[in-house]
Every structure is written in C-alpha cells, then in structure tokens.
Amino acid sequence: MVTSTQSSFPEGPDANLAIRVAKLWPHRKHESNWLKGLFCALGGHRWRSLNLAELVPGKKIQHCFWCSKVRIDGIIYRV
Ligand SMILES: [Zn+2]
Numbered sequence: 001m002v003t004s005t006q007s008s009f010p011e012g013p014d015a016n017l018a019i020r021v022a023k024l025w026p027h028r029k030h031e032s033n034w035l036k037g038l039f040c041a042l043g044g045h046r047w048r049s050l051n052l053a054e055l056v057p058g059k060k061i062q063h064c065f066w067c068s069k070v071r072i073d074g075i076i077y078r079v
Contacts, residue, residue, distance in 0.1 A: 010077045012077060013075070014059070019077075019079050021052060021061050021072075024052070036066040037067070040066050045065075045066065
C-alpha cells in the first residue's frame with residue numbers, strides 16, 4: 001500500500017479551509033458500501049468538485065464522494 005505524508009488529521013497550508021469547506025458538502029455517502037471504502041483506503045477517491053470559486057477564489061477544491069476527505073490544490077485533508 002502506498003503511504004504518503006498525509007496524516008490522520010488536517011494538516012497543511014489550507015487545513016483550516018479544508019475544515020470549513022468540508023461542511024459545505026451536505027450529504028456524503030459515509031455509509032456507502034465496503035468496496036467504496038476500500039477504494040478510498042487505497043487512494044481511489046471519487047473526487048467531486050463543488051462550485052466554490054466565488055467563496056474561495058483561486059483554490060481548486062474537491063470533496064470525495066465516498067469519504068470525508070477534501071482535496072485543496074492537490075493536497076488531501078481528512079476532516
Ligand atoms: Zn474517499
């Protein structure tokens with residue numbers, strides 16, 4: 001399994017932003033099946049973009065549809 005510098009809590013230049021935007025995704029499928037959970041565990045996140053360009057200009061923000069991770073400018077935050 002590939003490990004990385006991603007830690008188990010938000011950490012990085014946009015950690016606070018990650019916590020904020022995580023709340024903007026209303027109904028993520030945390031209860032989804034184990035297969036999707038496995039994909040996420042292996043880094044196969046299902047990234048979905050919300051239109052946050054007006055709220056957070058200049059940042060590329062994506063939420064994983066299957067778990068609680070947020071990706072900002074390519075850095076993954078678990079929030
Ligand atoms: Zn995920």
